[in-house]
Every structure is written in structure tokens, then in C-alpha cells.
Amino acid sequence: MNTENQHYDVVIIGAGPSGAVAASLLVKRGWQVLVLEQQLFPRFSIGESLLPQCMEYLEQAGLLELLHSNAAALGFQFKNGAAFQRSGEHASIDFTEKFSQGPGTTYQVKRADFDKCLADGAAQQGAEIRYQHTVVAYHNLAEGAQLEVKDQQQNNYKVTARFVLDASGFGRVLPRLLDLEQPSNFPVRSAFFSHFKDGIVDDSFDRNKILINVHPIHKDVWYWLIPFSDGTASIGVVAEPTRFAKDVESLSCLNDFIEQDPFLAQLLNKREAIGAARSISGYSANVKSLVGNNFALLGNAGEFLDPVFSSGVTIALKSASLIAPLVDSHLRGEEVDFVADYSKPLQSGVDCFRTYVSAWYDGRFQDVIFYTEQNHQVREMISAILAGYAWDTENPFVKQSERRLTTLVALCQS
Template sequence: MKVEKVDVIVIGAGPSGALASSLLNKQGKQVVVLERDTFPRFSIGESLLPQCMAYLAEAGLAERLDENAHALGFQFKNGAAFEKSGEHTFFDFTDKFTSGPGTTYQVKRADFDKLLADGAAEQGVTIRYQHTVIEVAEHPDFMRLVVVDEAGETYTVEAKFVLDASGFGRVLPRLLDLEKPSKFPVRSSYFTHVEDNIDDQHFDRDKILITVHPDYSDIWYWLIPFSDGTASVGVVIEPNKVISPEREHEAILFDYINQVPNLSRLLKNAKTIAPVRQIKGYSADVTRLHGERFALLGNAGEFLDPVFSSGVTIALRSATLIAPVLNDLLDGKTVDLENDYAKPLKQGVDCFKTFVTAWYDGRFQDVIFHKDQDAQIRKMVSSILAGYAWDTSNPYVAQSERRLDVLAKLCKAYQ
């Protein structure tokens, strides 16, 4: 059997796969993307963070997004709003500590992912849809993959390096036994798309709305408006708090929405236009982010939680970090994947992790709903919520746990 040989195999054509393959292709590397599904296909993670725009621009894909956003129903986004028991607050992402884009989009991921993948393909990247990796073997100088194509035929390909951008598919973690349990509790999300019919003239469609359950501060909801009058809506909850989990997913979702006065008022005329889906136990982790001839990108490595919409940002950041390192490696230069890729990526992931943990234990909620907020600290927090979790000149990035904990205690003391 003839074995195909390429420079890089990318598993998955989602955002991190499209971006990484585009960046490597620009450097003249032979890249083949293997995608299990056909595009467009449904995915969650619809509220981008402004930091994403800088990464997309680096790959020459931001202009494509801007040009197609309106036609695809993507919504201009400039911040995040929060509501809890009648208290409201918001962050304007243009008013932040870190320089860089302050606006982005709320996107329908099926169309967004296809937009990026098509952009990479137009740049010359080879993408093979309905090609599934079923075996992986590590060798000193290459990785050997066994793949099943769209016709059910099996073939073998060898690559000098493999990037796993398979997201929740987590191909290499499964095949190379890299998975380990997340430290976050198991949570479920129930979500759908609706024709929202929101008639409140004060509702700000330019921001994601995150709502806290009035009785359980660890239960929260997202409302992500799109520009065509539709919206993504969902609830995140620990499974043991789901009342009658044997019910239909739609009944569970709207039962919880109706427990929140403001959200139920906004969505009183909403009509479901897609099946209500459930994802359970989505948080994931791995023993390592790379080997000698492979690296894990985005959700294939670690997924935290959807609360601050960090998933796509981490995915794109991982692509922009690995691309120059991998380019050097393929050019015969000595690289250090741990220090040049894994540790820099983990720095921002750990910052997000601090804020996610503090959201669920209530500390960050105490901070954002505090009445007397310092303007400069607000800018620093706004930067992180806008995705700038790698800017170590921001004290709340460089010392995220210590700084946030002190701030939360002060806010609690002066409520």
C-alpha cells in the first residue's frame, strides 16, 4: 500500500484547525486537514471575544468575517451584560486595559466555521471532509495515521507533525491515552436557537446577556442575540439540580428560563427554531499538550466552561502560538514545545480558569455586581473578559488568583 507523506496533518477543520493550517500554508508547508464531518455542521460557542479578531487578522481571515457577517446574521458585539435578581451590570470591551480590538461578533458557529475553513481552502490548504482518523502511531521522525475516507476506504498517511484541532472529538487524547479528568464539577448545558421576538427597546443586542439564577448562584443562562432576530439561549446546571431529568430537553430548558423573571420576560414571545440539545460533562483535561511530533489545540487539550466564552479564543490562541514554533521545527531549527507552546498557552488558560472558578464559588459575582467599582480595575477585568488573558502587564492576568481573591474580599466586606 502506498503511503502518502506530508509536512503536517491537522485533525479537524474548526477554528483552530483552519487558523493553524492557514498560517502554516502561508509559510509554504504542505498541510492536509482531515475533518470527520461535512461543513456546515452544528457547534456551540457562539459569542466570540474581541481578542479573536487579532488572531483572525494574522491569518488573513478577519476581513472575510467582516465582509460576510451581515449576510450570515452575525451580530456586532461590544461587551457583556450580567443580571442577577434584578441587579444589572455590563462591561464595554472598548473600555479596557489592553490595547487591541474591542469589538467582535456573535456568530452562528455552523456558518462561522465554514467561513474560516473555506477561507483556508481558498488560500491553498487541502481539506478532506468525512475523513476520520482511526489509528495513530508515534515514530521518532514522523507520525503515521490510518484514516477512513468518505467512501469507507482506509488509507495511511505519514506526517512530520500532527496538530489535533478536533475539539470535543479529542482524537489524539483518546487514541494516545492522554485524557485525564477535569477538576471542574460535571455540569450539563441545555440550549437551542429561537426566534426571540424580544420587544424590550432597552435590550442591548450588541452584548451577550449572562443571567444568574435567583436562588442558585452556580446556575446561569446565556442569551446571545443574532442580527436576524434569532438568538442562542441556554442554561448551565449541575445534573443533580435538574428537576425530573427524564423530561424532554425543551421542557427542562424553558422551565429554568421561566424561573428567572427578567429572562422569561425577554423571551415571552420566543419560538424555538432548532432542537434543544444537551451537553453533559463537557469540561476536559489532558496529561500533556504535546509530544515530540504532535500538539493539541484548543478544546482537544483543555476545555474549561462556557461562562466567559473563552473556548474559541483559546483555540485561536493555540493556533497562533504553535504555527511559528512548528514552522521552525519543520525548517530544521531546534524548538522547545513545552516552553515555546505549552507554557505560554497555559498561562492564559490558567487566568481564565481563575475567573471561571471564582464565578461558580461566587467571588467574581461579588466583584461585578459591586456598586462602587474602581474605573482602572474595571478596565483590567474588562480586558480579560474581552479575551486578553495573555497580557501579563495586566495585574489580574499576571497574578490572577491572588489579585481576584483580594478584590472579591474587599467587595464582600463593603457590600
């Protein structure tokens, strides 16, 4: 590779969903785009249960048909909602019955294959992607930035760009390099998870929905069960670190928690783990700013809340959808207010999700979900948010999320 300085209109750090969508949107507008990805695809990632709102952003980027055409072969599972279980209480949300306009169905995906599918689509549209290339330094320039990059042979080279997008997810490259990180206001939590041959034979189990299961004793501990169409599933448990025994192997820890819940233990009594289990801790994150001189942070590189309502990929794709036309205008010499037109709109939806995530952990939103006398119209408004439509301010539960939810909780608990 030519190690002399190379120049692009846009350099994107990370080839995950937000990077692939942003790259696709920008090459469609005629810009020369380079994507630098530290890992080799396919590679494992969590965040496997998409929300229907994602489908609009994939369609904007010209990637939706690629997803549809590969879904069956890759074991992706049609998804139309979410199911909930708490000590014998059952509830479900159908995303096709929602307040907001837009798709009501999506997929549960194996992220290694999903991410590679989108990245391949972005490359087919004209984005250049370099795998196993790591950004190690960032320097501001008068009209852009210079990145120092290390390739797979540990050779260093430099790239300049008129604009840089950080789509590095949990890698959080620019937040680390530019000292943008700040603590999340969420408690530190850990997750243990793995893929299984699930062996589920219960005919009442709906594979078209993610199952969110509350621990029978600790309401702040929950499990995900994400079925795929090939008889496998992603299973995980989330709790504050003090709930987990120290020095216990990850799969043993996960299996022990599954056995603590009678419903899950019975449903999954024929499960077989596929490979080792994994764990992550302290994944909730925040930053001082989502934008700076000639750069912006996308998706998890900016802020990650919590996996409970599968909002991560939706926020990532929303960020790509919002930023691409602004970068396009900026590159054309137009005046752009990235804070007003990117940071604030993106944050409004993140804050809506935050309301419901926080209320899930303190039990208030759980009481709403399991309430048996739900108003149909309110139910559709809540369904829209859980389907990812957290930016639809026509929905009162989006526009005034905290106040409306507090009122609803009071009604359900009275």
C-alpha cells in the same frame, strides 16, 4: 482517491477555528497542509459569542476580512461587551474600555456558518481539506507520524506527516488514541441549549452584548442569551446535572428553566424555538500533556474549561497562533522547546481564565461584577480579561490572577 500512503508536511485533525487558523498560518509559510475533518460542514457547534482578542488571531491568519465581508449575510451580530443580570441587579462590561491594547469589538456568530467561513478561507489559501474523513489510529515514526484514516465510503488509507496537530475540539482524537485524557478539576456540568426566534421587543435590551443571567435561587446556575442580527438568538442554561430533572425532553427542560427566572421569562415571552434543543454534559476536560513526539493539541482537544466567559474559541485561536511559528521552525530543522514555548505560555492564559470561572461559580466574581462602586482602572483590567486578553501579563489581574481577585473580592464584600 489514491489509497496508497500519502505524505504532507503537516496534518491537522479537525477543520474548526483552531484547525483553520493553524492551516492558514502554515500554508502562508509554504508548507503542504492536509486537514482531516470527521464531519461535513456546515455543522452545528456551540461557542457562539467570540471575544475581541480573537480578531487579532484571525487577522494574523488572513481570515479577518473574510469574516467582516460575510458577517451581515450570515446574521452575525456586532458585539462590544457583556451584560449581566442577577435577581434585578444589572451590570455590563464594555470591551472597548479595557486595559489591554487590541480590538475591543467582535461578533456573536452562528458557529456552523462561522466555522465553514474560516475553513473555506483556509482552503482558498492553499490548505487541502477532506470532510467526512476520520482518523482511527496514530503511529509514531522516527521523523513524524502515520495516521490511519477512514473516508466517507468507509475505505481505509494511510497518511504520513512530519508533524500532526489535533484541532478536533470535543472529539479529542489524539487524547483518546494516545491515552492522554485525564479528569478536569471542575465539577461535571450539563448544558441545555437551542436557537430561538427571540421575539425581544424590550428597547432597553442591548443586542450588542451577550447576556449572562444568574438563576434567581441557585447562584451556580446561569443562562446565556446570545443575540444574532437576524432576530434569532442562542439560549442555554448551565448547571450541575443534579439540577436537571431526569428523562425530560431537552427543549422542555430549557423552557422550564427560562420560566424560573422572572427577568428572562418576561424578556423572552414571545420566543419560538428553531428546531430541537440539544444538551451536553461533562464537557470540561484536561490532558496529561499538550505536546508529544511530532504532535501538539490545540484548543478544546487539549483543555476545555467552561462556557461562562466564552473563552473556548479564544483559547483555540491562541493555541493556533502560538503553535504555527514553532512548527514552522521545527520543520526547518531548528531546535524547538514546545513545552517552554507552547504549553506553558498557552496554559498561563488558561489558568487566568480558570481563576475567574471558578470564582464565578462560587459567587465571589459575581459579587465583583455586580458591585456598584467599581474603580475605573480596576474595571478596565477586568474588562480586558473578559475580552480575552488573558495573556497580557502587564495586567496585574492576569499576572497575579488569584491573589489580585481575592483582594478585590474582599473589598467588594466588605
